[in-house]
Amino acid sequence: MELLRTTAEMTSWREERWREGQIVGFVPTMGYLHRGHLALVEEALRLANQVVVSIFVNPTQFSPGEDLEEYPRNLERDLELCRELGVHAVFAPDTAEMYPEGFQTRVEVERLTQNLCGLHRADFFSGVALVVTKLFCAVRPHLAVFGEKDFQQLVVVKRLSRDLNLGVEIVAHPTVRESDGLAMSSRNTYLSDEERRSALSLSRSLLAARKLVAEGERKVDVLVARATEMIETEPHTRIQYVQVVDEETMIDLAEVTPRAVMAMAVFVGEARLIDNMRLWPD
Ligand code: AMP
Numbered sequence: 001m002e003l004l005r006t007t008a009e010m011t012s013w014r015e016e017r018w019r020e021g022q023i024v025g026f027v028p029t030m031g032y033l034h035r036g037h038l039a040l041v042e043e044a045l046r047l048a049n050q051v052v053v054s055i056f057v058n059p060t061q062f063s064p065g066e067d068l069e070e071y072p073r074n075l076e077r078d079l080e081l082c083r084e085l086g087v088h089a090v091f092a093p094d095t096a097e098m099y100p101e102g103f104q105t106r107v108e109v110e111r112l113t114q115n116l117c118g119l120h121r122a123d124f125f126s127g128v129a130l131v132v133t134k135l136f137c138a139v140r141p142h143l144a145v146f147g148e149k150d151f152q153q154l155v156v157v158k159r160l161s162r163d164l165n166l167g168v169e170i171v172a173h174p175t176v177r178e179s180d181g182l183a184m185s186s187r188n189t190y191l192s193d194e195e196r197r198s199a200l201s202l203s204r205s206l207l208a209a210r211k212l213v214a215e216g217e218r219k220v221d222v223l224v225a226r227a228t229e230m231i232e233t234e235p236h237t238r239i240q241y242v243q244v245v246d247e248e249t250m251i252d253l254a255e256v257t258p259r260a261v262m263a264m265a266v267f268v269g270e271a272r273l274i275d276n277m278r279l280w281p282d
Contacts, residue, residue, distance in 0.1 A: 001082060002089045007098075010091045010138045014052075018140070023048040026141035026168075028132065031055040031092075032072040033081050036176035036184035040145040041085050043173050052139050053082050054091040056098065061127025067270075072189050091139065098134060107133045109156045109163070115250045116152050116263050117274070120240050125156055132157055136166045143169040147176075149183050151263060151276045152250060175275075177203065183275045190271035198234035199268045205230040205242075206277040209262050214281045218256045220244040223279070231266055240265040240272070244279065256280065 004010045017024050025048025027040045044051045055078055062068040075092060082090050106126055112118075113125035136144070146154045158170045176184050181203035182196070191199055205227035212223055227242050242264040244253050253260050256279050263276040 001079075001087055003079065004089055004091045005093060005097070007093065007138045010052075010089075010093075013089055014138075014140050017050050022050045023143075024139070024141045025051045026054070026135070026139050026144040027051070028054045028056075028135050028144065028146075030057045030071065030186065031078050032074055032186040032189070033078045034184045034186065034188075036147060036149065038081065038085060039176045040147055040173050041082070041087060043171065044143070044145045045086060047143055047145075047171065048141075050088045051086075052089045052091055052141065053087050054093075054135055054139070056091075056093055056131070056135075058098070058127055058131040059095055060099070060130055061124050063121060063123045066121070067187075067190075067272075070190075072186055091135075098131070106130060107160070107164075109160050112152070112156050112159055112250050115245060115252065116241060116243060117265060118152070120265065125153075128153055129156065129160055132160060133164065133166070136161070136168050141168055143171055145171045145173055147173050148276070149175040149185070150274070151247070151261060155248065155250065181207070183273070185273060187271045187273060191268060195236045195269040195271070198236045199266075199271075199273055201231045201234045201237065202264060202266055202273060202275040203277075206262055206264070206275060210277060210279055210281075213256050213260075213279045220252075220254050220256060220260075223256070223262065227262065227264070231264075236269045238267040240267065242266075247278065 025044035027044050029037050057071050107129040109129050118125050161168045209223045209227050224242050231237050244260050244262050247259045247261045258280045260279045261276050265274045
């Protein structure tokens with residue numbers, strides 16, 4: 001496995017792979033890898049014969065006051081995990097390499113970023129769109145695997161790849177959960193034992209909403225009220241949003257449709273956790 005620290009190194013690695021006619025798969029991450037990330041890597045290894053993982057905590061997607069400094073990092077451990085899985089290259093640039101002096105270009109995806117996380121994290125999606133564009137240009141993968149856990153991000157990246165003719169096929173991977181239902185996240189390390197118990201209310205409330213839909217409930221108000229109540233009764237929780245949107249447009253729904261997704265962001269202690277689920281019965 002090669003560790004590439006600069007865009008120049010990344011570019012020459014992928015040019016060689018393209019010359020050899022290899023299929024390059026890509027998994028962008030902010031590191032501190034968990035089983036969710038590793039499932040994405042395994043999917044990429046199934047679909048491509050050369051796999052690149054990037055590890056970069058991207059400052060442009062954090063707003064002032066968010067957890068950029070505290071975000072957990074452990075490059076040595078991440079490299080070991082990638083090596084064990086059979087990853088071919090890790091691209092781990094530093095901030096100066098990605099955003100050198102004088103950098104001033106922005107990438108905006110307009111409508112899809114107006115709702116949900118975009119309403120609450122002012123810089124988030126422009127930061128994500130910028131870094132994903134830069135990473136795609138450096139890696140030039142045939143395909144990239146993203147998690148449904150960050151479901152709005154996945155839809156934004158699909159749009160971006162299409163709109164800018166980046167030519168990268170975006171593959172979605174289902175959310176990987178702990179056995180008790182908690183969606184895996186690098187930010188789960190912020191949780192105390194008691195907070196972790198409260199955090200289970202996210203997945204439990206999503207399952208409860210799904211169950212109500214399976215029993216015939218179609219009114220979004222009712223589903224949101226039920227989920228909100230289940231989360232708010234737990235200690236240390238503060239809801240940022242609980243919404244039901246169309247999975248393609250991100251527009252709020254009043255009635256559940258086959259494309260309805262319930263999405264939520266909840267602070268549990270200091271940790272801002274997100275989760276989502278399709279509501280329509282399989
Ligand atoms: P992050 O390091 O949090 O930026 O995530 C990198 C990639 O891993 C994104 O595509 C996420 O959607 C994906 N991811 C993170 N957590 C999970 C999870 N629990 N299940 C599936 N994918 C995940």
